Amino acid sequence: MKCIIVDDEPLARQEMQALINDVSDLEIIGSFSNAPAALKFLKINSVDLIFLDIEMPMVTGLEFASQLPEDTLVIFTTAYPKYALESYELDAIDYLLKPIDKSRVQKAINKAVTYKKLLSAETEKNTIESNTGDFMIIKSERKFFKINFADIKYIEGLKDYVVIYTGNQKLITAMNLKTIHQKIPNNTFLRVSKSYVINLNFIDSFDHHNVYLGENEVPLGEVYKKDFFRIYSGGSLNIE
Incomplete structure (x- = not known):
């Protein structure tokens, strides 16, 4: 995969390049101090992945990503957690907070590689074959997998695909998040952001920005926050 780095701080670009080279075999084909320079490069070069700062002069990372x-x-790579929710609205692969930990970079890159394969023309489009009151059947790589609804921790959406996470497996199917949400029990599964549906039974804790399911952290979107607090707490918590 080919990638570029966009950050107005020279030291941050150097550190990110070192981290990428240390944990992956991504090909870094460009490094830019501002979005307009990166956009000019993209007009004549093909890039799979961008490591993108947010607070930059002229054009912010969020504005750039939307184009x-x-x-x-x-x-996204930034020192400010306040942009996390907005970044997920733009279907960002991940959101890394500076100073960035090596293991988080590796996790984000692995996720990007998985999604790149998923979105490629060669990837088989898996399908949900059927669902009953307790489980659904997903076809994946010429096999049929039974997934009990009770075992699903959360479902992540990316464009026209969803990734279903259970305790011991991850399955990908060609379907948007809204459609699969309609196929699973609505008394157990709740949409908490544009990109995530969670199983309420797996919630360990939550705050005003995230829901925590064991070691997994799921962002809580502003549009969905009020319903989450109302449904999960029975209206007894003050979200202000």
């Missing part, structure tokens, strides 16, 4: 083609993946 990118759908098949260009973005990992």
Whole structure:
């Protein structure tokens, strides 16, 4: 995969380049101090993944990301947690907070590689074959997998695909998040952001920005926050 780095701080660009080279075999084909320079480069070069700062002069990372083609993946890199929810609205692969930990970079890159394969023309489009009161059947790589609804921790959406996470497996199917949400029990599964549906039974804790399911952290979108607090707490918590 080919990637570029966009950050107005020279030291941050150097550190990100070192981290990428240390944990992956991504090909870094460009490094830019501002979005307009990166956009000019993209007009004549193909890029799979962009490591993108947010607070930059002239054009912010969020504004830049909104102009990118759908098949260009973005990992935001920033010192400010306040943009996390907005980044997920732009279908960002991940959101890395500075100073960035090596293991988080590796996790984000692995996720980007998985999605790139998923979105490629060669990837088989898996389908949900059927669902009953307790489980659904998903066809994947010429096999049929039974997934009990009770085992699903959360479902992540990316464009026209969803990734279903259970305790011991991850299955990908060609379907948007809204459609699959309609096929699973609505008394157990709740949409908490544009990109996530969670199983309420797996919630360990939550705050005003995230829901925590064991070691998994799911962002809580502003549009969905009020319903989440009302449904999960029975209206007894004050979200202000």
